[in-house]
Amino acid sequence: xxxVEKHKVMDDMGMKRALTRIAHEIIExxxxxENVVIIGIxxxxxxxxxxxxxIIRNIEGVDIPxxxxxxxxxxxxxxxxxxxxxxxRTEVNFNINDKVIVLVDDVLYTGRTVRAALDALxxxxxxxxxxxxxxxxxxxxxxxxxxxYIGKNTPTSKSEIITVKVEEIDGKDEVLIEExxxx
Amino acid sequence: MKLLIKNGRVxxxxxxxxxxxxxxxxxxxxxxVAANIVADDAKIIEASNHLVCxxxxxxxxxLREPGEEYKETIATGTRAAAVGGFTSVCCMxxxxxxxxxxxxxxxxxxxxxxxxVVNVYPIGAVTKGQAGQELSEIAHLIAAGCVAISDDGEPVxxxxxxxxxxxxxxMFDMPVLSHCEDTSLSENGQMSEGYYSTFYxxxxxxxxxxxxxxxxxxxxxxxxxxxxHICHISTKSSVELVREAKNEGVNITAxxxxxxxxxxxxxxxxxxxxxxVFPPLRSSEDVAELIKAINDGTIDCIATxxxxxxxxxxxxxxxxxxxxxxxxxxxxPVVMSLVNNGELSIEQMVSLFTYKAAQxxxxxxxxxxxxxxxxxxxxxxxxxxxxxxxxxxxxxxNTPFKGQIFKGWPVLTLVNGKIIASNGEILE
Amino acid sequence: MxxxxxxxxxxxxxxxxxxxLILDTAIPMKDVTTRDIKKVPTLRGKALATVFYENxxxxxxxxxxxxxxxxxxxxNLNVPTSSVQKGESLRDTIKNIExxxxxxxxxxxxxxxxxxxxxxxxDMKVINAGDGANEHPTQALLDLYSIREKKGSLENLKVxxxxxxxxxxxxxxxxxxxxxxxCEIRVVGPATxxxxxxxxxxxxxxxxxxEAVRDVDVINIxxxxxxxxxxxxxxxLDEYSDLYMISPEHVKLAKxxxxxxxxxxxxxxxxxxxxxxxxINSLIVEQVxxxxxxxxALLFLMLGGI
Numbered sequence: 001x002x003x004v005e006k007h008k009v010m011d012d013m014g015m016k017r018a019l020t021r022i023a024h025e026i027i028e029x030x031x032x033x034e035n036v037v038i039i040g041i042x043x044x045x046x047x048x049x050x051x052x053x054x055i056i057r058n059i060e061g062v063d064i065p066x067x068x069x070x071x072x073x074x075x076x077x078x079x080x081x082x083x084x085x086x087x088x089r090t091e092v093n094f095n096i097n098d099k100v101i102v103l104v105d106d107v108l109y110t111g112r113t114v115r116a117a118l119d120a121l122x123x124x125x126x127x128x129x130x131x132x133x134x135x136x137x138x139x140x141x142x143x144x145x146x147x148x149y150i151g152k153n154t155p156t157s158k159s160e161i162i163t164v165k166v167e168e169i170d171g172k173d174e175v176l177i178e179e180x181x182x183x
Numbered sequence: 184m185k186l187l188i189k190n191g192r193v194x195x196x197x198x199x200x201x202x203x204x205x206x207x208x209x210x211x212x213x214x215x216v217a218a219n220i221v222a223d224d225a226k227i228i229e230a231s232n233h234l235v236c237x238x239x240x241x242x243x244x245x246l247r248e249p250g251e252e253y254k255e256t257i258a259t260g261t262r263a264a265a266v267g268g269f270t271s272v273c274c275m276x277x278x279x280x281x282x283x284x285x286x287x288x289x290x291x292x293x294x295x296x297x298x299x300v301v302n303v304y305p306i307g308a309v310t311k312g313q314a315g316q317e318l319s320e321i322a323h324l325i326a327a328g329c330v331a332i333s334d335d336g337e338p339v340x341x342x343x344x345x346x347x348x349x350x351x352x353x354m355f356d357m358p359v360l361s362h363c364e365d366t367s368l369s370e371n372g373q374m375s376e377g378y379y380s381t382f383y384x385x386x387x388x389x390x391x392x393x394x395x396x397x398x399x400x401x402x403x404x405x406x407x408x409x410x411x412h413i414c415h416i417s418t419k420s421s422v423e424l425v426r427e428a429k430n431e432g433v434n435i436t437a438x439x440x441x442x443x444x445x446x447x448x449x450x451x452x453x454x455x456x457x458x459x460v461f462p463p464l465r466s467s468e469d470v471a472e473l474i475k476a477i478n479d480g481t482i483d484c485i486a487t488x489x490x491x492x493x494x495x496x497x498x499x500x501x502x503x504x505x506x507x508x509x510x511x512x513x514x515x516p517v518v519m520s521l522v523n524n525g526e527l528s529i530e531q532m533v534s535l536f537t538y539k540a541a542q543x544x545x546x547x548x549x550x551x552x553x554x555x556x557x558x559x560x561x562x563x564x565x566x567x568x569x570x571x572x573x574x575x576x577x578x579x580x581n582t583p584f585k586g587q588i589f590k591g592w593p594v595l596t597l598v599n600g601k602i603i604a605s606n607g608e609i610l611e
Numbered sequence: 612m613x614x615x616x617x618x619x620x621x622x623x624x625x626x627x628x629x630x631x632l633i634l635d636t637a638i639p640m641k642d643v644t645t646r647d648i649k650k651v652p653t654l655r656g657k658a659l660a661t662v663f664y665e666n667x668x669x670x671x672x673x674x675x676x677x678x679x680x681x682x683x684x685x686x687n688l689n690v691p692t693s694s695v696q697k698g699e700s701l702r703d704t705i706k707n708i709e710x711x712x713x714x715x716x717x718x719x720x721x722x723x724x725x726x727x728x729x730x731x732x733x734d735m736k737v738i739n740a741g742d743g744a745n746e747h748p749t750q751a752l753l754d755l756y757s758i759r760e761k762k763g764s765l766e767n768l769k770v771x772x773x774x775x776x777x778x779x780x781x782x783x784x785x786x787x788x789x790x791x792x793x794c795e796i797r798v799v800g801p802a803t804x805x806x807x808x809x810x811x812x813x814x815x816x817x818x819x820x821x822e823a824v825r826d827v828d829v830i831n832i833x834x835x836x837x838x839x840x841x842x843x844x845x846x847x848l849d850e851y852s853d854l855y856m857i858s859p860e861h862v863k864l865a866k867x868x869x870x871x872x873x874x875x876x877x878x879x880x881x882x883x884x885x886x887x888x889x890x891i892n893s894l895i896v897e898q899v900x901x902x903x904x905x906x907x908a909l910l911f912l913m914l915g916g917i
Contacts, residue, residue: 070639072653073639073643073651073652073653073681073911074651074652074653075653086612086632086635086636087636087639087640087908087911088639089638089639089642090639090642119652120651123646123648123650123651124646124647124648125647
């Protein structure tokens with residue numbers, strides 16, 4: 001089996017524009033950012049959350065709490081992941097009670113990751129509400145979950161793979177559609 | 184009825200024969216050993232590339248009957264012996280009841296005649312009930328056919344009792360077979376004391392638990408002139424004591440088991456209870472010394488200490504498991520591994536299993552002299568086979584050699600001129 | 612990265628990478644134990660049996676709560692020690708537990724190798740919770756975790772283990788673990804309680820406590836079993852504590868930031884003075900907390916991916 005690149009959905013500038021737009025939407029929807037906190041889902045949701053926080057700070061001039069959520073212990077698909085995934089820490093060093101949480105992930109697909117993240121969040125506090133921001137929505141939902149903020153809607157087939165790369169982890173920013181070829 | 188064993192390599196160390204010859208057997212006796220014997224009326228056994236040896240003798244087995252027939256019987260134990268290439272065995276007295284009276288010895292002999300397939304020589308107890316307090320009726324035991332006395336399984340704890348036993352047995356030229364164990368040093372011990380007992384966290388049995396009794400018995404033999412025989416010697420230090428005693432002319436002999444010659448305490452780490460045996464498997468240094476000692480004459484014979492156990496006594500925690508290895512059906516292939524490694528000559532191996540063993544217990548066996556009973560063991564030195572405990576004739580499947588492949592197996596066993604075992608099977 | 616073997620029988624059998632994985636996994640587990648809702652759903656539908664043939668409060672409770680924090684069902688089986696040699700065989704007991712559907716068993720027994728025996732006779736995963744004088748791997752892992760958390764790394768530390776080394780599974784498991792990190796390990800105790808050829812395990816042995824603790828980073832103090840004096844291994848507890856009790860003077864001989872560990876339960880005034888047990892260098896209370904995290908990590912790593 002070989003994985004080939006089919007299409008570049010976003011380059012670094014595209015990603016920057018998408019995040020900036022999402023930041024504006026968050027501010028607009030919540031009428032400012034009082035009580036808003038941003039929590040990224042490990043791994044690539046983490047850097048994306050950091051960047052959203054940074055952009056919002058630049059626009060609004062206030063610091064906004066940013067955290068990272070590790071959802072490994074809440075997954076329902078450990079059996080299908082092969083070798084054990086490494087569990088990492090959840091780093092939410094602020095109280096989430098009564099906060100508006102903007103949960104951030106790179107790709108919204110089946111919705112199972114978000115489901116796990118919702119459970120994980122509720123175990124660490126009682127937020128007023130939870131909103132969802134994703135860089136790419138690729139469809140194929142298996143649970144009744146939808147995003148509040150979407151960088152780009154990208155319809156895909158199930159045999160395709162969406163690969164999000166971020167500077168902090170992968171050395172560059174881009175979003176690719178790839179495909180598994182059975183040869 | 185004549186049998187002619189043709190073209191085998193006849194190894195008869197007592198008669199200093201080691202060459203290709205034929206052996207002619209008639210009516211249970213050897214009537215000729217020579218090259219190219221012609222006997223038209225004889226049944227021919229082709230033995231080229233095989234070793235034709237005097238029947239092997241094991242002076243240390245536990246047949247468990249009477250009293251522990253669930254572990255072994257004289258019927259199953261002697262069949263295991265025959266399949267394993269042994270034509271004579273001496274059975275230890277730690278039965279229920281203990282073989283401390285002529286009645287029990289007679290029972291064993293009679294049972295052996297009726298249900299056994301090899302020659303069985305009972306060994307009487309040194310003390311009544313093997314309790315280490317009062318001497319058994321040793322003269323009566325000898326009259327009933329016992330060839331030695333021993334409290335094996337238990338040491339004779341009191342030096343004073345051992346002294347009396349040696350002195351008394353000397354009158355009859357009887358060896359005292361000593362299970363050398365100072366129980367205050369070995370108490371609760373599970374394996375040899377040393378690096379591996381530390382590594383595996385099991386209570387150790389120090390070499391000294393054996394050595395102090397070997398030393399004591401040597402001194403008592405010096406005192407009395409009685410024949411002390413050291414059972415299942417296992418430590419380098421005990422070998423050195425025996426070697427020195429022999430140099431001084433002490434009336435001492437010693438035996439070693441196939442497992443002590445080939446296995447070390449390292450293998451206990453699997454916690455496989457089949458590695459649990461008394462004396463315990465020792466270090467590689469001890470093993471090297473034991474191999475030296477079977478070559479330089481310090482050790483006189485190889486004996487299996489065949490100790491069959493019911494599987495439940497081994498299917499448990501290591502500390503709770505019984506001590507002992509079922510040895511009759513693996514002894515020859517295991518010792519052949521030393522031959523194959525160049526650590527022992529064939530001639531010496533045969534000596535250790537035949538006439539030297541016979542001399543210790545004073546039985547007229549162990550050679551292929553013309554006119555002697557036709558007890559013959561034929562070995563195929565090239566046969567490679569796996570130890571499969573499910574095929575054991577012994578009820579005791581407890582062997583650490585299970586599943587291992589060995590080269591050199593007994594293929595034919597004749598007792599009193601009759602083929603008893605052939606290629607791992609008893610011919611009933 | 613995952614654990615190579617089905618069971619955790621001893622530190623002997625773990626690679627350094629596996630130990631690192633367990634310790635790393637215990638970090639987020641410790642976070643779970645310190646938050647308000649101390650429960651994650653990851654082992655929902657899994658069942659843990661603790662089967663202890665030897666008395667223990669701490670280790671058993673630690674396994675139990677670790678399993679519960681991960682949402683596993685946990686059942687404690689009481690096996691009176693008196694029934695070891697009579698009654699039901701160990702094989703039968705284990706088979707029965709397996710047939711009730713347990714996935715993993717935390718097993719303690721007074722005899723070395725018993726956990727290996729159980730592992731050979733069941734499809735359940737087996738965690739050795741202490742077998743005789745052989746190993747107590749979860750204790751060593753929590754000790755390593757506690758040390759690493761304070762020191763930042765385990766590499767090349769000087770560690771002294773004090774007391775009854777001969778009978779101690781804690782000592783053995785610690786030695787097998789610490790040697791993998793290049794630590795200088797010293798063992799100290801009365802000669803009758805130092806096992807033969809212990810130096811071949813990669814340790815130095817001492818009889819003098821003052822010499823043994825000089826300039827070390829960690830002192831791990833073993834519990835002295837009071838029964839041992841009755842079989843003549845040392846003359847009295849009094850004499851033992853004169854020679855081997857860790858007091859503030861010994862702590863002064865070690866490095867300033869020396870860590871004091873004890874697997875518990877402590878005999879205050881016998882192997883450890885109260886000043887040391889309650890002093891600022893003592894990690895003894897945190898060890899217990901870390902023990903839960905370590906056992907959670909193990910349960911997750913052994914059951915999470917199946």
